Amino acid sequence: MKKQNVRTLSLILCMFSYLLVGAAVFDALESETESARRRILELKRTEMKKKYRFSEDDYREIERVVLQADPHRAGRQWKFAGSFYFAITVITTIGYGHAAPGTDSGKVFCMFYAVLGIPLTLVMFQSLGERMNTFVCYLLRRVKQCLGLRRTEVSMENMVLVGFLSCIGTLCVGAAAFSHYEAWTFFHAYYYCFITLTTIGFGDFVALQKKEDLQEKTPYVAFSFMYILVGLTVIGAFLNLVVLRFLTMNTEDERRDAQERASIKRKRGLRSHINLSLRRPESPLGSLCSCMCYRLEVCESPLPSHREHSGCNINSVYCNSISYRIQSWSPRDNTGLSSPGSTLSLGHNFREYPCCRRKSV
Amino acid sequence: MKRQNVRTLSLIICTFTYLLVGAAVFDALESKKEKTQKKKVYDRKQELMNTYNLSQFNFDELERVVLQLKPHKAGVQWKFAGSFYFAITVITTIGYGHAAPSTDGGKVFCMLYALLGIPLTLVMFQSLGERINTLVRYLLHRLKKCLGMRRTEVSMVNMVAIGFISCMSTLCIGALSFSFFEGWSFFHAYYYCFITLTTIGFGDYVALQKDHALQTNPKYVAFCFIYILTGLTVIGAFLNLVVLRFMTMNSEDEKRDAEQRALLSRNGQAGGHNQMRCTPDLPSSSSAASGCGGGSGNSGVGGAGRGLRNVYAEVLHFQSMCSCLWYKSREKLQYSIPMIIPRDLSTSDTYMEQGEAFSSDPLHPLHSNGCICSMHHPHSAISSVSTGLHSLTPYRLRHSKRRSSI
Numbered sequence: 001m002k003k004q005n006v007r008t009l010s011l012i013l014c015m016f017s018y019l020l021v022g023a024a025v026f027d028a029l030e031s032e033t034e035s036a037r038r039r040i041l042e043l044k045r046t047e048m049k050k051k052y053r054f055s056e057d058d059y060r061e062i063e064r065v066v067l068q069a070d071p072h073r074a075g076r077q078w079k080f081a082g083s084f085y086f087a088i089t090v091i092t093t094i095g096y097g098h099a100a101p102g103t104d105s106g107k108v109f110c111m112f113y114a115v116l117g118i119p120l121t122l123v124m125f126q127s128l129g130e131r132m133n134t135f136v137c138y139l140l141r142r143v144k145q146c147l148g149l150r151r152t153e154v155s156m157e158n159m160v161l162v163g164f165l166s167c168i169g170t171l172c173v174g175a176a177a178f179s180h181y182e183a184w185t186f187f188h189a190y191y192y193c194f195i196t197l198t199t200i201g202f203g204d205f206v207a208l209q210k211k212e213d214l215q216e217k218t219p220y221v222a223f224s225f226m227y228i229l230v231g232l233t234v235i236g237a238f239l240n241l242v243v244l245r246f247l248t249m250n251t252e253d254e255r256r257d258a259q260e261r262a263s264i265k266r267k268r269g270l271r272s273h274i275n276l277s278l279r280r281p282e283s284p285l286g287s288l289c290s291c292m293c294y295r296l297e298v299c300e301s302p303l304p305s306h307r308e309h310s311g312c313n314i315n316s317v318y319c320n321s322i323s324y325r326i327q328s329w330s331p332r333d334n335t336g337l338s339s340p341g342s343t344l345s346l347g348h349n350f351r352e353y354p355c356c357r358r359k360s361v
Numbered sequence: 362m363k364r365q366n367v368r369t370l371s372l373i374i375c376t377f378t379y380l381l382v383g384a385a386v387f388d389a390l391e392s393k394k395e396k397t398q399k400k401k402v403y404d405r406k407q408e409l410m411n412t413y414n415l416s417q418f419n420f421d422e423l424e425r426v427v428l429q430l431k432p433h434k435a436g437v438q439w440k441f442a443g444s445f446y447f448a449i450t451v452i453t454t455i456g457y458g459h460a461a462p463s464t465d466g467g468k469v470f471c472m473l474y475a476l477l478g479i480p481l482t483l484v485m486f487q488s489l490g491e492r493i494n495t496l497v498r499y500l501l502h503r504l505k506k507c508l509g510m511r512r513t514e515v516s517m518v519n520m521v522a523i524g525f526i527s528c529m530s531t532l533c534i535g536a537l538s539f540s541f542f543e544g545w546s547f548f549h550a551y552y553y554c555f556i557t558l559t560t561i562g563f564g565d566y567v568a569l570q571k572d573h574a575l576q577t578n579p580k581y582v583a584f585c586f587i588y589i590l591t592g593l594t595v596i597g598a599f600l601n602l603v604v605l606r607f608m609t610m611n612s613e614d615e616k617r618d619a620e621q622r623a624l625l626s627r628n629g630q631a632g633g634h635n636q637m638r639c640t641p642d643l644p645s646s647s648s649a650a651s652g653c654g655g656g657s658g659n660s661g662v663g664g665a666g667r668g669l670r671n672v673y674a675e676v677l678h679f680q681s682m683c684s685c686l687w688y689k690s691r692e693k694l695q696y697s698i699p700m701i702i703p704r705d706l707s708t709s710d711t712y713m714e715q716g717e718a719f720s721s722d723p724l725h726p727l728h729s730n731g732c733i734c735s736m737h738h739p740h741s742a743i744s745s746v747s748t749g750l751h752s753l754t755p756y757r758l759r760h761s762k763r764r765s766s767i
Contacts, residue, residue, distance in 0.1 A: 008492045011485035015452075018481060022448035022474050023441055029467040030439035037463070038433045044426050052413055052423075062413075065405050066427040072399045078391040080384055087383035091376075095561035097458055102398065106390040107552045113383050114559050119600070120379060123607040124372035130611035131369045191468045198475050200456035203564055239480070244612075246484045247605060250491040 002257075004250040071099060074209035081214045081221050088225060091117030092232055094201035098209060126244065129237030136162055163238040170234045171197065174227055178207055181220055197231045363618075365611045432460060435570035442575045442582050449586060452478030453593055455562035459570060487605065490598030497523055524599040531595045532558065535588055539568055542581055558592040 049059055076082060077099035086099050090113055101107045137154045140162065144152040171193045179189035184205065192205040207224050208214050214221060410420055432438060438447070438460035447460050451474060462468045498515045501523065505513040535554035540547045545566065553566040568585050569575050575582060 004488075004492065004495075008485075008488045011481070011488050015482060015485045018452065018478055019445060019448050022451070022478065023445035025470055025474075026444035026447055026462070026467065027439055027441050029464055029470060030444070030462055031437075033464050033467075034433075034437065034439045038430075041426060041430045041433065045430060048423060048426060052415065052419070054413070058413070062409055062423060063427050065402060065409060066424045067431065068398075069402045069406060069424075070428060072395075072402060076392075076395065076399075078388055078395045080388050083387035083391070084380060084384035086387055087380050090383070090561060091379065093454065093559060093561045095456065095556065095563045097563035097565055100563040100565035101387070101391055103390055103394050104548065106387065106394075107548070109386060109390060111552065111555050113386075114555070114561060117379055117383065118559055119604045119607075120372070121376060122600075122604060123610075124369075124376045126608040127365075127369045127372050127611050130615070131365065134365075134615060187465065187468070191472065194472050194475070195456065198454060198479055199560070200451060200454045200475060201562065202456045202458035202461040204458055204461035239483075240608075240612075243480045243483060244608060246480075247487040247601075248609060249484075250488050251601075251605075254491075254495060 004253045007250065073211075074098065074206075075212040075214055077214070079215060081218075084225065085208060085214065085221075087113070087117075088228060089201060090114050091121045092199055092228070093118060094196055094199045094228070096201045096203035096206045098203050098206040125233055125236035126240050128233050129240040132233065132237040133159065133163070133241050159241055163241050166234050167238050170231045174231060177223065177227070182207060182210065193231070196228060197235050199232070365614045368611065435459065435567075436573035436575050438575070440576065442579070445586065446569060446575065446582075448474070448478075449589060450562065451475050452482045453560055453589070454479060454482075455557055455560045455589075457562045457564035457567045459564050459567040486594055486597035487601050489594050490601040493594065493598045494520065494524075494602050520602055524602050527595050528599050531592045535592060538584065538588070542574075543568060543571060554592070557589060558596050560593070 045059075048054075054062070071077065077086070082099060089095050090110060093114075101110050137159060140154045140158060141152055144154070171190060174193035174197075175186055175190035177189075178184060178192055179186045182189065182192075182205075184192065188205060192207070195202055195205070208221060406420070409415070410417075415423070437443060443460060450456050451471060454475075462471050498520060501515045501519060502513055505515070532551060532554045535558075536547055536551035538550075539545060539553055540550035543550065543566075545553065549566060553568070556563055556566070569582060572578075
């Protein structure tokens, strides 16, 4: 089976097993506490109902009012500062839910806002993360030079180590700050920073929810926003370093497969077509013999696999440059060098022909 | 300024502007309602307190109990089904928060679980998304052939259109199902699906929270899980198609810069040794893990003085470089304005194919574009046809930094 398919299937299996294992462990860790706590709370509720002589309906009404009042307990959520906080949670996909649009138009705008904002943010963080990695690599090399080390190249292990330390450092700085400002324990603040910077964002702990913090404590508000964005950049840089290559693995493999097929075909086709490549072609496409061979092979592969499509829109320019170079080496054809535009037109003509058209040579 | 820096700065500015604009609009849309609702709820609260003769202290106590009971209202959250649901929300980073670990042990495990699970899930969705895109491309190609169309290549526009339509249908199917099962309006169910599948996951709407569905309705539970995972795959496939290339842009540019520098320095020293500097191009998608250190091994191969043959090679190399340079000059034109959206999403199909080439490293064939007339192929005219094309094969096996001699 193709490597990409094996990889994808293994990943799916891995993920399902991971979910099953996680579910089992969470069940074991939390179930007991949950049922115990629930029992206690229900007892308390019955007690209170008796104490205040609530009927079922009364209680339900009070419950409803309390639940409705809950988001307002944390102060105004939709003034500019609060909205900015909300906008951050949307485009970074953290999504605490401490504030969620109540109006329908707010929901609609939220969806459109996310559609454009999330890719923008993803690309921005990766872009900035790559810049940071480059800079760190440069700094590290200079440090190694200064320290007079013999080998001043920066290896992947160095970079991963520095990246990992930065992530831990960022989490600890945040934990220290939030535990101070929000009066959480260090552990809870660390947990909050972790859940935020991985963009999970449960919402069980949310910063800036103490009464009127959003409106009054402007430096702290600014710090929180900066922390979230900078922290996400650091995590993004680490992901860019470690994970991004895996995200493109299948695509790279497809490309490599296509090129392999191309070169194999070319080798075969070349022996019979080697003379033709030096003859001036009747049409621009005549010189594309090797390209066509490759292209034809890609498209009409006798193999029942679905490989052919991969050549369809990936390697036409590949073909172009091969053909172009063939033309330029042919002694009677000098057009290639002087008119780079022909490459483009070659490509254009080439594109007009269906992938699987058999061109006689 | 370097292109990558310009790009990064523009993206930062864009994002900040986007946040400011969003904040202003949300403020305008929601502030008023919040104010009126707050007042209403507060008034109602006062009413209740008067009716039942409750002091503030009593009410606070009540409030505490009610709020603490809130997660339990929706049923048992941590039995296996609920835990599985929770595990999904963790590793996909949706994170509703309808259930969150209350024990410290649970919190610790949650963090470790996420640490490994999130990259695994990211890679899995992109992998599966790429497979789906490949399959769709194949199917579309066959369909075009069957319909007897003249041009059976599948263009980027086709793929994007299909991807977009799949996303919309996934959202609509989910909206229909959840509006039926959860008793939400279609719009609210759509909003729920959207917020879930973009992994934002506010938690204002959460499925499987009514009538103890987690314990009593296993079919619906299974449907929800499958819907979330499949929906994320569809979105992931679309992202793989459209967004992933932008995430690797800076790395590609760095690599290209490094190779350019190498090429220039190699051509500058006619036949001299080409020392591969440590170029900070580590985060490249196709490089081996050895990073900078690995490149130096090739230096001996590249420019060892070979006299006339080398000069001839250089001449031909520069001849064939013309197309490359032309490609690059076109690229420079395209990049003169730092763009976030590259031209390969433009309307022209032809451009699309070549745009893909432009957007990645023209000197690096593994990034699928045709400018292979790089330092790999200096050779004589006659034998060049065979050797030139043959020499294409070596680098497919190796990382691009290999410099093969004639």
